[in-house]
Amino acid sequence: MAHHNATVEVKKGPWKAEEDQVLINHVKRFGPRDWSSIRSKGLLQRTGKSCRLRWVNKLRPNLKNGVKFSAEEERTVIELQAEFGNKWAKIATYLSGRTDNDVKNFWSSRQKRLARILQTSAPSSSNSPKNPKEAKAPAFHEIPSLEAPKFSSSTEEESGTNSQSCSSPHISDSMMIKMVPLSDLGQYPGLLTYEHSLFQFNYTPSDKNTFVEPQPHLSYPSIPQLQQDFALPVESQDFISRLDHTFLDVFELAGGSALGTAQLPMLPSFLGPEIAKNGETPCAMTTPNSFIDDDDFPPIDMFDHIEPLPSPSEWS
DNA sequence: AAGTACTACAACCGCGGTATG
DNA sequence: TCATACCGCGGTTGTAGTACT
Numbered sequence: 001m002a003h004h005n006a007t008v009e010v011k012k013g014p015w016k017a018e019e020d021q022v023l024i025n026h027v028k029r030f031g032p033r034d035w036s037s038i039r040s041k042g043l044l045q046r047t048g049k050s051c052r053l054r055w056v057n058k059l060r061p062n063l064k065n066g067v068k069f070s071a072e073e074e075r076t077v078i079e080l081q082a083e084f085g086n087k088w089a090k091i092a093t094y095l096s097g098r099t100d101n102d103v104k105n106f107w108s109s110r111q112k113r114l115a116r117i118l119q120t121s122a123p124s125s126s127n128s129p130k131n132p133k134e135a136k137a138p139a140f141h142e143i144p145s146l147e148a149p150k151f152s153s154s155t156e157e158e159s160g161t162n163s164q165s166c167s168s169p170h171i172s173d174s175m176m177i178k179m180v181p182l183s184d185l186g187q188y189p190g191l192l193t194y195e196h197s198l199f200q201f202n203y204t205p206s207d208k209n210t211f212v213e214p215q216p217h218l219s220y221p222s223i224p225q226l227q228q229d230f231a232l233p234v235e236s237q238d239f240i241s242r243l244d245h246t247f248l249d250v251f252e253l254a255g256g257s258a259l260g261t262a263q264l265p266m267l268p269s270f271l272g273p274e275i276a277k278n279g280e281t282p283c284a285m286t287t288p289n290s291f292i293d294d295d296d297f298p299p300i301d302m303f304d305h306i307e308p309l310p311s312p313s314e315w316s
Numbered sequence: 317a318a319g320t321a322c323t324a325c326a327a328c329c330g331c332g333g334t335a336t337g
Numbered sequence: 338t339c340a341t342a343c344c345g346c347g348g349t350t351g352t353a354g355t356a357c358t
Contacts, residue, residue: 053328102325
């Protein structure tokens with residue numbers, strides 16, 4: 001084992017095109033291995049570690065460099081993160097052209113955005129809004145963890161909070177957030193979308209111990225099915241209303257002052273009343289600008305091939 | 317137009333696992 | 338078997354570009 005180059009200065013920072021070329025040539029000759037030999041041979045002043053990282057994250061063929069995560073990729077990440085936790089390398093194997101760093105950065109950005117939204121939705125004691133729409137009710141005591149629900153263990157997944165037996169006191173006063181496909185919007189009265197990723201908020205007032213029956217949602221043939229539920233406190237109605245304004249810009253608050261006491265008006269206004277009535281899938285829709293700002297967001301039927309999950313009664 | 321805030325992403329660091337002498 | 342080097346992963350940081358005020 002080597003030995004070496006303690007005296008040779010190690011170069012750090014952004015890579016130059018010449019360095020990239022040296023690295024590419026090395027990989028062409030020897031394959032993506034022996035990273036440390038690049039430095040020991042004096043080809044580059046980079047550590048083997050740095051060389052490997054550069055290759056894996058930027059120089060490797062077929063990378064989707066500069067391409068934003070599609071809605072489908074986003075959903076895949078969300079589901080896999082819920083299953084595997086922060087196993088970015090593992091998650092990346094499900095996404096062609098994406099590296100663990102890509103996935104990690106994407107998730108991190110997403111979490112920060114969520115955190116910001118939740119934070120701004122939390123009431124600040126001093127600056128209470130004049131607008132009744134913003135006048136939130138009860139204190140937002142408990143901002144839900146931005147960590148994905150820890151459903152990584154099957155036992156946990158199968159028990160309690162995640163099943164349709166929603167009698168758990170932990171969540172009985174909460175909203176359930178569930179991923180649903182965009183094309184299923186019309187089937188969900190009281191639906192709140194989170195851009196291309198859709199969360200279904202089933203709000204249950206605290207005087208009830210019943211939950212809105214969970215709706216069927218996504219199925220990934222190659223990915224173990226997951227439930228994306230996590231609990232939000234009832235106080236999160238404010239969060240919802242803020243989400244409405246700051247995040248989606250597409251919902252309207254019905255009833256205005258009812259916030260905090262009554263059912264949340266979560267049906268996106270652009271869906272129109274007919275959809276709420278007959279449950280038709282909307283076929284034309286503006287793209288909310290939040291999570292993914294793609295102008296070329298995939299068509300609305302992009303999820304059509306996805307089979308719905310078994311009905312809640314079939315959940316184990 | 318300038319300053320500030322935010323976002324995306326490239327790269328580094330530390331740690332644990334593995335390979336090898 | 339042990340010590341050391343390497344490799345890969347996840348967490349974190351730095352920064353350039355963009356949006357907002």
